[in-house]
Amino acid sequence: MECSVSKTEDKKVHGHTKYQEDYPRQAHKLCLLGATDEEMSEFFQVCRDTIIRWRNEYPDFADACAAGKTAADAQVADALFNRAIGYNHPDTKMFLSHSEQGTTILSEEYTKHYPPDTAACKWWLNNRQKDKWQDKQEIEVKVSGDRGARLLAAKKRIKEENGES
Numbered sequence: 001m002e003c004s005v006s007k008t009e010d011k012k013v014h015g016h017t018k019y020q021e022d023y024p025r026q027a028h029k030l031c032l033l034g035a036t037d038e039e040m041s042e043f044f045q046v047c048r049d050t051i052i053r054w055r056n057e058y059p060d061f062a063d064a065c066a067a068g069k070t071a072a073d074a075q076v077a078d079a080l081f082n083r084a085i086g087y088n089h090p091d092t093k094m095f096l097s098h099s100e101q102g103t104t105i106l107s108e109e110y111t112k113h114y115p116p117d118t119a120a121c122k123w124w125l126n127n128r129q130k131d132k133w134q135d136k137q138e139i140e141v142k143v144s145g146d147r148g149a150r151l152l153a154a155k156k157r158i159k160e161e162n163g164e165s
Helices: 007-014 023-032 037-044 048-057 059-085 118-128 145-161
Strands: 087-099 102-114
Touching (some): 023 059, 037 048, 048 059, 059 087, 059 118
Antiparallel strands (some): 087 102
16 A cells, blocks of 8 residues: 555554554464565555554564464465475365266265476475575686686676676
8 A cells, every 4th residue: 555644644544543453363364365564554554664563563463473474484385395295185076977867976085196396396496405406506617827817807898888896
């Protein structure tokens, strides 16, 4: 929510007097759903700065936000991990059986298997073990003699042309 109110109005309208006892519970649920500060500010109809102020001034609000975000992050990390290694879960298949007596719905319980997902594996390893799995690796090459000096001069010239120092 973009704030168009003055700091004085914000303090009266969007700050201390607007805060309600039930906000920590609501903030926790919003954070479990992955809400950002901006999205929470829209929900509570306040400025984003007010959400930040509430976290600083109301420990129960800050704790609720932190607990919700931690729980949501843990759930997503667990789901990503399971997707990376593959998993099984119980499922039910539904069938229609046609006979002279009419149509009957039948169900069959079974275990559905999801194989490991290479994209999830790659993402997990890229973020957990960057030094071993990242896509981009920096390799230092040492060149000696005149060729090395020319390469360094060319590198310096390119940086200067790009406005880098």
